[in-house]
Amino acid sequence: MSARCVTGPGRLVVLTSCLILAGGGFVRAGETAQELLQKAKDRYAAAKSYECTVKVVIAYPGETYEGSGKFMVVAPDKLRIENKSTVKNESGSLKSESLTVSDGSELWVSSKTDKGEVVTRLDLTRVKAAVTDTTFASLYLPIQGILGQLDLSVKLYDFARAREDATGQAGCLLTGTLKKDIPADLKELSERLGNVTPKLDILIGKDDSLAYAFISRDKEGKEVERVEYSDYKFDGAIDAKLFSYTAPKDAQVTDVTDRVLEQLPRKAAEKKEK
Secondary structure, three states: OOOOOOOOOOOOOOOOOOOOOOOOOOOOOOOOHHHHHHHHHHHHHOOOEEEEEEEEEEEEOOEEEEEEEEEEEEOOOEEEEEEEEEEEEOOEEEEEEEEEEEOOOEEEEEEEEOOEEEEEEEEHHHHHHHEOHHHHHHHOHHHHHHHHHHHHHHHHEEEEEEEEEEOOOEEEEEEEEEOOOOOHHHHHHHHHHOOOOOEEEEEEEOOOOOEEEEEEEOOOOOEEEEEEEEEEEEOOOOOHHHHOOOOOOOOEEEEOHHHHHHHOOEOHHHHHHO
8 A cells, every 4th residue: 555545455565474473373284265264364353553664656547656664553553654655657767755653533644745735534434334334344444454454365365375475475366256246345446546456465374364465466467566564563562643643734634524415325324314
């Protein structure tokens, strides 16, 4: 995930780890993709907090994005992402630094380039009250960490266990194909945003049941995005101040709450009132 607010399963900053949480376990030879995914979800659900490094590579038409940084989560909804990125195209390259912060009620995104700093604010309380739970989860997965990422992936894709992956990590590669019967609100959202890829692979650690990579592919199977994780630290003390944010006085600040709400599928009750 550059640190984007609106993303599909592969458009997110996701993590990897080499630590074992309580409730985890080793992958058995006969386990199905569904069993492996559930075991991974159980591992993340047990975490009170974690921090790690993340690397993201996205291939846009005529352009590539490469980002890396630090990802911090305190359950259930506190988030901080510190990211440095480079966008390259035929015109050259643009480097930037971004900071994403959420205390659970607001989501702030600050982006710095040589042209200055731009800040956006999103009122998560208003958004969560207005949209369906599935829609909220799909858009703001970083706040819920890898657990939310896995939950959404299971709703969107049918997975099969492919093979042992030879990437330098002992793992099981799960190959996912977009479902035909995804939830109606999620289908509406994905059609509007056009950012859900036909295929998604997830690399699950063989010895620790953790997600090492999410790989989004087009219908031909070509890789369009890869998100990898490393250097996990679980349940350590993280300064609460890191999850609060005050925009600099000279920054351009835009509240995008109304704009976002106009684009999202609403709850059935709100649709009837309109």
